[in-house]
Amino acid sequence: MTSTLSNTPAAPSTTTSTTAPTTAVRLRRLTRHHRDVRALDGVDLDFRAGTFTAVMGPSGSGKSTLLQCAAGLDRPTSGQVEVGGVALEGLSERRLTLLRRDRIGFVFQSFNLLPALTAAQNVALPLRLAGRRPSRTEVREALARVGLAGRERHRPGELSGGQQQRVAIARALITRPAVLFGDEPTGALDSTTSREVLDMLRELVDRDGQTIVMVTHDPVAAARADRVVFLVDGRVAGELRAPTVTAVAERMTALEPVAPVAERTTALEPVAPVAEPTTARETAAPVAESGPARPAASPAGSASC
Numbered sequence: 001m002t003s004t005l006s007n008t009p010a011a012p013s014t015t016t017s018t019t020a021p022t023t024a025v026r027l028r029r030l031t032r033h034h035r036d037v038r039a040l041d042g043v044d045l046d047f048r049a050g051t052f053t054a055v056m057g058p059s060g061s062g063k064s065t066l067l068q069c070a071a072g073l074d075r076p077t078s079g080q081v082e083v084g085g086v087a088l089e090g091l092s093e094r095r096l097t098l099l100r101r102d103r104i105g106f107v108f109q110s111f112n113l114l115p116a117l118t119a120a121q122n123v124a125l126p127l128r129l130a131g132r133r134p135s136r137t138e139v140r141e142a143l144a145r146v147g148l149a150g151r152e153r154h155r156p157g158e159l160s161g162g163q164q165q166r167v168a169i170a171r172a173l174i175t176r177p178a179v180l181f182g183d184e185p186t187g188a189l190d191s192t193t194s195r196e197v198l199d200m201l202r203e204l205v206d207r208d209g210q211t212i213v214m215v216t217h218d219p220v221a222a223a224r225a226d227r228v229v230f231l232v233d234g235r236v237a238g239e240l241r242a243p244t245v246t247a248v249a250e251r252m253t254a255l256e257p258v259a260p261v262a263e264r265t266t267a268l269e270p271v272a273p274v275a276e277p278t279t280a281r282e283t284a285a286p287v288a289e290s291g292p293a294r295p296a297a298s299p300a301g302s303a304s305c
């Protein structure tokens with residue numbers, strides 16, 4: 001039984017491969033309508049393997065919907081999603097479930113750990129549900145990878161919020177997914193703990209070549225990513241590469257709906273175009289990602305714990 005937890009891709013358990021191996025997730029003309037609400041309205045995005053992307057935008061702009069469609073948790077109204085080279089469109093529920101289990105990790109703002117189980121048992125759960133009994137070494141290494149060596153026997157109630165989120169991340173990574181999605185993974189944490197979790201996510205990308213796509217409202221969190229993609233009204237409204245906190249915050253301020261005059265306390269910048277930030281490269285139009293902006297990540301599969 002393997003004892004390494006690098007994200008060496010397992011062979012996809014499902015159908016067609018049309019995506020280049022360097023693209024972990026590809027979205028094309030993605031729409032998701034809820035009756036008359038266009039939660040997603042024609043999104044084209046690529047998420048390159050081994051990179052860390054933050055998704056931001058005003059409330060209701062479609063961030064969670066984007067993540068859920070990309071992770072196979074929700075079915076788009078139209079358009080294509082490919083994860084690790086596998087097209088999700090047309091997959092049966094069973095195959096989609098297998099793909100989610102084998103190739104996709106997901107962490108939420110609320111950690112969703114089972115309180116009666118130890119950290120080790122929580123981490124082992126996805127594999128056990130898949131009919132596999134992970135070795136102790138495998139689970140221990142998964143916890144060590146998120147900085148929780150020695151906490152195997154602790155129950156969630158005996159761990160801090162940040163530690164609980166690390167357990168949730170270890171659980172999401174134990175299947176060595178092609179991509180780890182996070183829907184505000186630091187949203188419930190204080191700033192110090194949030195920074196620790198972000199440090200860990202950054203390390204997973206730089207050390208292990210993990211692909212991460214994270215929704216966040218926090219410019220400090222987004223600035224830890226290689227790239228920030230902005231959504232407005234279900235559409236991609238631009239992106240920042242090598243983002244800084246200031247550049248992200250400025251862009252978000254420009255994208256937020258303008259408050260009624262009576263509520264304004266300061267003059268607002270026009271929504272577009274956004275002033276060119278001095279510290280980050282910026283593009284106005286959404287484009288396929290061309291590569292990591294940070295120092296080279298370890299090649300996928302090179303990590304050992």
Ligand SMILES: Nc1ncnc2c1ncn2[C@@H]1O[C@H](COP(=O)(O)OP(=O)(O)OP(=O)(O)O)[C@@H](O)[C@H]1O
Binds near residue numbers: 034039057061065
């Ligand atoms: N199940 C649903 N039924 C009806 N409308 C929905 C449903 N899910 C989402 N929406 C609508 O789709 C739009 C996008 O929602 P989504 O949750 O993706 O936005 P978001 O950017 O993640 O918002 P927030 O930052 O507030 O979490 C919103 O207008 C929302 O009300």
